[in-house]
Amino acid sequence: MQIYLPIAEMSVNVFLILGMGGAVGFLSGLFGVGGGFLMTPLLIFMGVPPAVAVGTEANQIVASSVSGVLAHMGRGNVDFKMGGVLTVGGFLGSGLGVWLFSILRDLGQVELVISLSYVLFLGIIGALMLRESLPGVMRRRTGAATTSPDTRGPGRHTWIHGLPFKMRFHKSKLYISAILPLAVGFLVGILAAIMGVGGGFIMVPAMIYLLGMPTQVVIGTSLFQIIFVTANTTFLQATINQTVDAILAILLLLGGVIGAQIGARFAVKLKGEQLRSLLALIVLGVSLKLAYDLVITPNELFSIAAEIK
Amino acid sequence: MTPHALFLLFAATCLGPSVTHAQDAPLVADVSENLVAITTGFTGKEILLFGATDGPGDIAIVVKGPSRDITVRKKSRFGPIWVNRQSVTFRDVPSFYRIASSRPLEEFAPPNLLSRFQIGTDNIRLETADDAALSPDDLKVYRESLVRLKTTAQLYDEGLGSVNTTSNRLFRTRILFPENVPTGIYFVEIYLFRNGTVAAAEIVPFNISKIGFGADVYDFAHNFGAIYGLLAIALAVAAGWAASAAFRRA
Numbered sequence: 001m002q003i004y005l006p007i008a009e010m011s012v013n014v015f016l017i018l019g020m021g022g023a024v025g026f027l028s029g030l031f032g033v034g035g036g037f038l039m040t041p042l043l044i045f046m047g048v049p050p051a052v053a054v055g056t057e058a059n060q061i062v063a064s065s066v067s068g069v070l071a072h073m074g075r076g077n078v079d080f081k082m083g084g085v086l087t088v089g090g091f092l093g094s095g096l097g098v099w100l101f102s103i104l105r106d107l108g109q110v111e112l113v114i115s116l117s118y119v120l121f122l123g124i125i126g127a128l129m130l131r132e133s134l135p136g137v138m139r140r141r142t143g144a145a146t147t148s149p150d151t152r153g154p155g156r157h158t159w160i161h162g163l164p165f166k167m168r169f170h171k172s173k174l175y176i177s178a179i180l181p182l183a184v185g186f187l188v189g190i191l192a193a194i195m196g197v198g199g200g201f202i203m204v205p206a207m208i209y210l211l212g213m214p215t216q217v218v219i220g221t222s223l224f225q226i227i228f229v230t231a232n233t234t235f236l237q238a239t240i241n242q243t244v245d246a247i248l249a250i251l252l253l254l255g256g257v258i259g260a261q262i263g264a265r266f267a268v269k270l271k272g273e274q275l276r277s278l279l280a281l282i283v284l285g286v287s288l289k290l291a292y293d294l295v296i297t298p299n300e301l302f303s304i305a306a307e308i309k
Numbered sequence: 310m311t312p313h314a315l316f317l318l319f320a321a322t323c324l325g326p327s328v329t330h331a332q333d334a335p336l337v338a339d340v341s342e343n344l345v346a347i348t349t350g351f352t353g354k355e356i357l358l359f360g361a362t363d364g365p366g367d368i369a370i371v372v373k374g375p376s377r378d379i380t381v382r383k384k385s386r387f388g389p390i391w392v393n394r395q396s397v398t399f400r401d402v403p404s405f406y407r408i409a410s411s412r413p414l415e416e417f418a419p420p421n422l423l424s425r426f427q428i429g430t431d432n433i434r435l436e437t438a439d440d441a442a443l444s445p446d447d448l449k450v451y452r453e454s455l456v457r458l459k460t461t462a463q464l465y466d467e468g469l470g471s472v473n474t475t476s477n478r479l480f481r482t483r484i485l486f487p488e489n490v491p492t493g494i495y496f497v498e499i500y501l502f503r504n505g506t507v508a509a510a511e512i513v514p515f516n517i518s519k520i521g522f523g524a525d526v527y528d529f530a531h532n533f534g535a536i537y538g539l540l541a542i543a544l545a546v547a548a549g550w551a552a553s554a555a556f557r558r559a
Contacts, residue, residue, distance in 0.1 A: 004351045004488070006523035007530055011352055011488040059541050066549025071557075108382045108393045116390075231542045238538030242530050246541045247523070253545070257552040294390040301384045302454035303393070306377040306404065306491075 007245035008052045014251065016046075021255020028064065028256070029263025030270075031279040032219060034226065036061050036197035037122060039252065040114075041286060050111050052245055054101065054196030055237030059249040061198040061230040064256055065223045072220030079171035079217045083224040085178055086185035086203075090229035093189020098236040101194055105241075108305065112294075117195050119291045125201050126284035133276035172213045172221075180211060185225065193233045198226040201283070335363045336501045336509035345486060346520035353488045358497055359481040360511070367410065367417040367502040368472045368480045369428055374405025374464070374517075375493030378438075381451045381458075397443065397451045399435045404491040406433065406459070409470030409482045417502045426500060426507070430456050430467045463487040492517050 001014045020042055028035035036057050043053035072078055104110040163177030184206045192199040203222045207213045213221070238244040267275065338360030345354050358370065379402045382393040408414075408428055424432045435452050437443075443451070459465035464487070472482040484497070494516055501509040519527055530537045 002350065002352045002488075004347060004349050004523050006519065006527040009489070059545050062542055062545035063549035063552070066546050067553040068549075070550065070553040108380065108396060112390075112392055227546075231545075234542050234545070235535070235538040238530065238541060239534040242534055244530070244538060244541050246526065246530075246537075246544065249541065249545065250548070253548050253552075257548070257556075261556050298384060298391055300458070301391075302451070302458060303382050303384075304455055304458045305380050305382070 003247070003251075005048075005245050005248050007056075007243065008048050008248060010047060012046070012248075017248065017251040018255040021252040022259035023255075025064075025256035025259025026263040026266075027259075027282070029260035029265075030267045031263075031275060032267070033279065034061050034064060034198035034200045035256070037118065037195070037201060037283070038286065040196035041118065041290065043248075044111070044114070048248070049243070050114060051101070051105055051237075051241055051243040052248075054114070054194070055234065055241065055243035056245045056248045056252070057196040058192070058230045058233040058237060059244050059246070060252045060256065062227055062234060063249075063253050064260065065198060065227045065230065067257065067260075069220060069223040069227060072223060075220075077217050077220035078224050079169055079213070079221045080224070081167075082169045082172050082174075082181060082211075082213065082217075083221045085167070085181040086221070086225040087228040089182040089185025089187075090189035090192070090225055091232050093186035093191075094193040094229050094233045095189075095236060096186075097190040097193025098233060098240060100190070101237075102241055104194075108303075114195060115290050115294055117191060119287050119294065121191065121195075121202060122283050122287035123291070125205065126280050126287055128205070129276055129280035130284065133273045133280060171217055172211075174212060176211065184210060185229075189229050189232075192226075192229055193236075198223075198230055200226060334509075336499060336511045337361050338497070338499045338511045338513055340484075340497060340513055340515050343515045345490075345515070345517040347490075347492065347518065347523065348521045349523045351488060351523075353486055353490070355483050355485045356515075357481060357483055358499075358513070359479070360499060361479050362477070362501055362509075365477040365503075366508060367412055368474065369410040369414065369418060369426075369500045369502060370408065370470075370472060370482060371426070371428055371498040371500075372405065372407040372484055373403040373496050373498070374491050375403075375495070376401040377404045377491070378402070379455060381455050383451070383454075397448065398438045399452075399455065400438055402435060402455070403433065404464065404493070405486075405495065406430065406465045407470060407484060408466075409472050409484075411472040411474050411480065414469065417505070419505050422502075422505075422507060426498070426510075428500070430460075430465055462489065464489070464491070486517065490517055492519055 002011045003014050004011045020039070024035040024039045024042070027038065039060070040053050040057045043057065044050050069078065101110060104113050163179050165178045166175060167178045168175050184203070188199040188203050188206065191197070191202060200222050203226070204218055207218045207222060208215060234244055338358065341357035345356060378398055378400055380396050380398045382396040384391040385394045387394065414423060414429065418428065423429055427433050435455065437448065456465055456467070460467055470482055472480050474480045494514055497513045497515070499511045499513070500507050518524070
């Protein structure tokens with residue numbers, strides 16, 4: 001069954017879109033990630049214009065983050081104050097990102113920048129995750145005891161603690177400069193707007209390693225701020241570039257919601273380290289595929305873009 | 310509308326069926342539908358073009374979609390990766406192009422006329438915004454790439470469609486529009502060739518437009534972007550909340 005997407009201006013198979021939403025939703029439920037980093041490249045690969053893929057995916061992530069944050073709020077795992085500061089940075093960053101996006105589109109370089117960002121960030125995150133989770137899997141295989149080295153915790157003082165505008169974050173048990181979460185929110189906001197992702201895969205490690213937040217509040221707080229950053233991206237993409245396809249977003253959502261629930265059920269059966277190394281492999285795979293596409297000689301060197309008058 | 314199309318429209322008004330001496334017109338033509346509606350279930354559409362002549366002759370038909378400025382970009386190596394580095398912008402390029410004729414073109418139409426009336430993809434006039442920068446050879450490569458990419462996207466067709474004729478008087482052909490057809494005003498140009506010249510020409514405009522729910526969404530998104538954005542967010546928040554509520558109960 002075909003459906004015509006009014007903003008993307010193309011006809012797609014409903015079941016293909018529902019299936020894609022379901023598959024990415026399954027993975028996001030399984031691993032507890034947003035899945036934007038998989039969906040946006042998939043949509044572009046299908047022929048959806050990059051601008052529409054990014055704008056629409058932001059819209060879809062609003063929904064999946066709301067659904068996710070409600071679950072975490074129930075368990076009291078959201079640091080609203082930290083989330084608020086991150087959101088302020090995220091608003092500014094995503095605003096800049098959407099603006100950069102339209103400039104890059106006019107220059108014909110938006111696809112390149114999207115690909116490069118994916119290669120760079122997914123590559124780094126994937127490699128770090130793999131390095132962290134593989135030894136655990138190996139040790140478990142050989143039957144040795146698992147001891148995770150504690151790299152965080154109080155007592156470590158760096159230049160970061162010398163920054164001004166200190167704020168107390170009760171839930172995270174932190175007393176740090178507000179500049180830090182503002183900067184993290186800002187940078188992730190730029191990337192989220194350009195890459196069509198929520199940015200959780202960068203935000204979560206940044207919160208743990210850079211801000212030093214306790215792990216149990218990280219996911220909920222990250223989801224909380226992603227709602228506002230992706231809502232801002234959706235609003236700006238809709239206003240400036242008219243690239244949010246609500247019909248496509250709804251279809252992706254339907255598949256995504258169901259897939260996420262099934263994924264979450266499967267996640268219970270897998271061990272944490274296995275999950276993380278699997279996710280690391282997927283992240284690295286996407287990164288390598290995109291890097292390969294950038295490097296090999298393309299079949300078609302030329303591309304066309306029409307300017308509607 | 311290009312000056313050329315205006316000329317044709319003028320010629321068509323003088324020669325065409327709409328004037329009072331319809332019985333004297335050497336060529337009349339029309340399309341089966343003046344409005345092709347792109348609805349939510351749109352997967353492409355075929356329309357019928359038909360007409361009559363006042364005697365023997367050959368028919369050539371050109372279908373042109375609304376003009377757009379089109380930028381052709383070329384990738385080249387930049388260190389290890391391939392990057393769009395050169396580009397050429399062509400002005401007023403037809404977004405859609407098809408030709409059809411009753412016989413192979415070279416059997417009845419001299420090349421200078423084919424060129425003048427832009428019959429055939431090789432004859433589409435492509436003018437650049439800043440032609441100074443490139444050599445004619447390079448420009449030719451960009452030109453050919455534009456036609457090739459448009460052809461791949463099914464928006465141009467270099468092949469010649471067939472026009473069926475009956476008793477040297479009636480003719481008809483089918484024009485297929487793929488699902489990705491651009492919206493706007495289209496012109497079908499019909500040329501009646503006799504003895505190597507154009508004996509008559511007619512131009513039939515029609516509209517391809519989004520209709521219904523999809524069209525409303527598109528118009529709303531473009532006219533009220535801010536409200537559209539807010540609604541899209543509200544919808545997403547509601548959907549997320551509903552999903553969470555539904556599965557918590559389950």
